[in-house]
Amino acid sequence: MIETNRPAAAPADDEPDLLRDQFRQLLRYRRLIGAGIGIGLLGGVYLGISTADTYVATADVVLRAPTDDPFNPSLAPDKAINIGSERQVALSSSIANEAAKKLGVDASGFAALRSGLQVTNPPQTMVLRFTYTADSPKEAAKRANTMTEAYLLKRQEALDATRDKMVKGYKEQRDPIAKQLDELSKEIARMPAGAGRDAASSSKTDLQSEVGGYNTKITKLEALDMTPGRVTSAATAPTATDGPGILMSLALGAAVGLALGLLAAWVRLVFDPAPRSEGDVARALRAPVLGYLPRDRTGGGPLLAAGEADPRLAEEYRSVAFRLAYDARFADRRRLLVVAPRGSSETAAAVAVNLAASFAETGKDVLLIEADLRTPVLASQLPTDAGGRPRWSQTSGGSAGGRHSDTEWPDGRQLVVDAGESGSFDLIPGERARNVPRALTSARATRLISEADSPNSTVVVLAPPVLSYADALALVDRVDGVLVVCDPRAVHRTDLSRIRELISGAGGTVLGAVLHAPLPGEKRGKGKGGPAPVGPGAAPGTGAKSGKPVPQPQPIPYEVAEPEQHIPGDGTDTVALRTVRMGRR
Numbered sequence: 001m002i003e004t005n006r007p008a009a010a011p012a013d014d015e016p017d018l019l020r021d022q023f024r025q026l027l028r029y030r031r032l033i034g035a036g037i038g039i040g041l042l043g044g045v046y047l048g049i050s051t052a053d054t055y056v057a058t059a060d061v062v063l064r065a066p067t068d069d070p071f072n073p074s075l076a077p078d079k080a081i082n083i084g085s086e087r088q089v090a091l092s093s094s095i096a097n098e099a100a101k102k103l104g105v106d107a108s109g110f111a112a113l114r115s116g117l118q119v120t121n122p123p124q125t126m127v128l129r130f131t132y133t134a135d136s137p138k139e140a141a142k143r144a145n146t147m148t149e150a151y152l153l154k155r156q157e158a159l160d161a162t163r164d165k166m167v168k169g170y171k172e173q174r175d176p177i178a179k180q181l182d183e184l185s186k187e188i189a190r191m192p193a194g195a196g197r198d199a200a201s202s203s204k205t206d207l208q209s210e211v212g213g214y215n216t217k218i219t220k221l222e223a224l225d226m227t228p229g230r231v232t233s234a235a236t237a238p239t240a241t242d243g244p245g246i247l248m249s250l251a252l253g254a255a256v257g258l259a260l261g262l263l264a265a266w267v268r269l270v271f272d273p274a275p276r277s278e279g280d281v282a283r284a285l286r287a288p289v290l291g292y293l294p295r296d297r298t299g300g301g302p303l304l305a306a307g308e309a310d311p312r313l314a315e316e317y318r319s320v321a322f323r324l325a326y327d328a329r330f331a332d333r334r335r336l337l338v339v340a341p342r343g344s345s346e347t348a349a350a351v352a353v354n355l356a357a358s359f360a361e362t363g364k365d366v367l368l369i370e371a372d373l374r375t376p377v378l379a380s381q382l383p384t385d386a387g388g389r390p391r392w393s394q395t396s397g398g399s400a401g402g403r404h405s406d407t408e409w410p411d412g413r414q415l416v417v418d419a420g421e422s423g424s425f426d427l428i429p430g431e432r433a434r435n436v437p438r439a440l441t442s443a444r445a446t447r448l449i450s451e452a453d454s455p456n457s458t459v460v461v462l463a464p465p466v467l468s469y470a471d472a473l474a475l476v477d478r479v480d481g482v483l484v485v486c487d488p489r490a491v492h493r494t495d496l497s498r499i500r501e502l503i504s505g506a507g508g509t510v511l512g513a514v515l516h517a518p519l520p521g522e523k524r525g526k527g528k529g530g531p532a533p534v535g536p537g538a539a540p541g542t543g544a545k546s547g548k549p550v551p552q553p554q555p556i557p558y559e560v561a562e563p564e565q566h567i568p569g570d571g572t573d574t575v576a577l578r579t580v581r582m583g584r585r
Contacts (some may be wrong), residue, residue: 018279025276026265033261040257041250048249056242057140057235059130059148066159066224083121083128090119090128090151098150103143116140117147127232137237144235155228167221174214181207273492281488281513284496290483290512291320293347303381304419305354314354320514321358330481330511334364334458335449337479337508341491341499342467347516348485349378352462355483357419365457366425368417369448371440371475372464373409376430384415384427409439410448430462440474449478466499476508484513 026033064070065080089095096114099105105113118131130151132144184204191197244252275281278289294312305314324330338352339345349372356368370378415427428448433439452459461479463472476482482503484496500510 021277021279022269025269026262028276029265029268032264032268033258036259036261036264037254037257040253040255040260042253043256044249044251044253045246047253048244048246051242051244051249052246053135054133054242055135055137055140055238056131056133057137057144057238058132058233059144059231059235060233061128061130061148061152061229062232063126063128063155063229064225064227066163066226068220068224070225081126083126086155087119087121087128089155090130090147091117095147095150095154098154099143099146102146102150113143116143128229130235132235133242137239141235141237148231148235152228152231156226159226159228163221163224163226167218170214170218170221174211174218177207177214178211181211273494275488275491275493275496277488278515280493281486281496281515284493285484285500285510285513287484287500287510287512288323289515290323291316291514293351293514293516295517303350303353304357304383305350317351317354318358318361320351320512321355321362324355324483324511325359325362327511329509333481334452335461335479335481336459336511337461337463337472337475337482339463339466339472339482339484341484341486341495342465343490344519345372345462345465345485346519347487348465349462351483351485351514352460353378353382353417356417356425356458356460357422359458359460360419360425361422363456365454367428367448367451367457367459368425369410369428369459369461370430371445371461371471373430373433373436373439373471374464374469376432378427378462379415379429382415382427383418385418408442409433410444436469436471437474440471446478449475466502467495473502473506476503476506480508481511482508483511486513486515487518488515489518 063081063083063086091114093114096110096117100110100113103113116133118133120129120131121127122129128151130144130148132140132147134140134143181204184200184207188197188200188204191200269276275284278292282289293316305317324336330336336355338348338355340348352368356366360366368378370376409431410428411431413429415429416424417427418424439445449459449461451457459479461475463475466472466484472482484499486496496513503510
């Protein structure tokens with residue numbers, strides 16, 4: 001026999017898939033992205049308006065180092081000129097003062113004169129670019145040229161002052177030696193020939209050489225070309241404003257705003273504790289997502305999806321049942337525990353009921369056990385009929401219609417649920433018990449769950465939320481296959497990880513998860529404005545549409561039921577309509 005059942009393992013993490021999944025999650029924060037785009041557009045409008053009357057004029061100056069041979073290739077201008085220092089000099093107050101004198105700017109406008117100037121140095125060049133921003137094109141060009149002229153003038157003065165200082169120093173060193181040389185020459189002229197005159201002549205030669213050296217240096221300095229630089233591009237009045245224009249400003253603002261919005265959405269996503277995608281749920285539970293229930297637009301949603309006008313919900317349940325049937329971990333034992341993380345188990349009840357109907361549609365003998373003994377409502381919400389009692393509950397001396405020997409759950413009551421075209425399945429309705437853990441771990445409950453050991457049988461157990469009560473954990477050792485039903489927006493990743501740890505610690509296995517959209521009335525808060533709870537005591541015609549309060553489920557008395565006493569769900573209160581709306585659990 002060929003094995004066809006394969007485990008539905010959790011998908012492996014793929015980097016491109018994770019990136020695509022994260023990008024899709026970012027799009028969930030449309031408000032943050034929209035706010036970022038709005039802020040960017042406002043900034044673009046401000047930029048377009050603020051630069052609408054701004055004009056920029058530019059002048060370029062090439063700097064030169066003093067040289068006696070401008071055609072000497074061995075002279076490197078970048079070694080003789082520190083372009084960074086020259087840029088700082090061009091921006092200094094001394095240059096602004098010189099320009100202010102030429103422009104006739106008083107002290108009150110001096111700060112504004114300096115603030116409009118910007119000096120930059122294009123890379124790998126000896127060029128200083130003077131850029132001036134003003135409200136008028138002519139004023140921008142005039143001030144840019146004036147600043148350039150003031151800088152060249154100041155630089156010329158600084159170079160001349162440096163040369164003059166050096167020449168003066170050489171002269172001060174030469175003059176005493178020249179005076180000594182003159183005196184020595186006169187003395188030699190009076191000396192007779194001989195050794196003394198020869199020594200004096202030698203000293204004279206040395207002094208003449210030293211004076212000649214100083215004269216050479218002075219001559220070289222005086223021959224230097226002290227041109228500080230030349231203007232290669234004079235500033236002209238601009239013909240258009242410097243701003244990018246209102247359209248370009250809006251486009252730029254929208255792009256920057258989009259980037260800011262995506263950044264804010266990413267930060268929000270990083271610190272968001274809720275799983276925002278199927279991948280997050282699968283990674284937290286280490287189990288696949290078996291299905292995502294479509295959003296119900298009718299209000300409460302049908303408990304039994306079979307026969308509805310919109311077949312999408314029923315087909316999604318069939319798809320989940322199909323994936324479970326081909327999971328070897330479920331197919332080997334055919335036991336399934338359906339739970340919600342916390343809060344309402346309304347959707348979990350719908351999943352359990354419809355999975356039971358889907359398994360029954362495949363020809364299996366399905367037993368649905370409502371192990372929620374705190375708010376049991378399935379018997380009042382499903383089209384049921386009284387069926388035969390389980391084999392273990394039938395005694396040789398009793399009859400099915402007689403008084404029950406024990407009122408503790410399970411008390412032997414078994415109902416048949418009509419699932420329409422899907423067929424029918426058995427239901428063990430839940431009842432309020434004095435001691436819930438004892439009832440769930442009793443030998444009778446164990447025998448009920450062991451019905452799955454029969455050939456072609458499947459047992460589906462509905463339990464309360466696993467993080468609210470420990471009832472589900474008490475069943476995990478016997479129903480080891482667990483299906484988690486949750487709204488990814490209403491549960492935290494840590495909650496899903498904790499559920500997996502609790503179930504694994506109790507000896508069970510998470511087979512997968514079924515996700516659903518927020519229930520009507522839960523979008524704006526905890527049940528505000530949602531449909532009113534429906535329970536065994538709810539009167540027909542009351543609910544969310546009527547606006548009348550619906551009584552909460554009342555505890556069933558623990559005394560022994562008389563034969564003539566009405567038992568909810570015994571068949572006499574079978575609902576005629578097949579579609580029954582879900583109530584709050």
